Amino acid sequence: MLPELNFFEAFVELFNINASLIIIILCGHVILKTNKLDRGFLKARLFLNTNILQQMWISMSIAGAAFALNSLLKMVGVYLTINYIIYNYYLVEFSQMIFLISFIYAVIIWYQFINNVNQIQLSSAK
DSSP states (O other): OOOOOHHHHHHHHHHHHHHHHHHHHHHHHHHHHHHSOOHHHHHHHHHHHHHHHHHHHHHHHHHHHHHHHHHHHHHHHHHHHTTTHHHHHHHHHHHHHHHHHHHHHHHHHHHHHHHHHHHHHHHHHH
């Protein structure tokens, strides 16, 4: 028997499913593309483009903070009496969404960088 979900809970569940699929597909594509690239060329392009590194670190830091906040909210919800605030305002779900959005952003940045490097490498090989 499936539990009853209100609109927001159903939205969060569908968002989690779609975000997970996006992450799996993009990470798989990045892994396949990275194996075909020259490691030295990739490191040189990454070293020269500090904007990519900065965006990656910011988005991964936000994802890490959202993950820690999610764990903290779940723990506080179990042991303290303010759990009705946490669950009534969907704070756990919001922290999940923040984590997934920032992680997807980091993966998209890396995906775009890999595709750009791949195009540059292919054009220089001609």
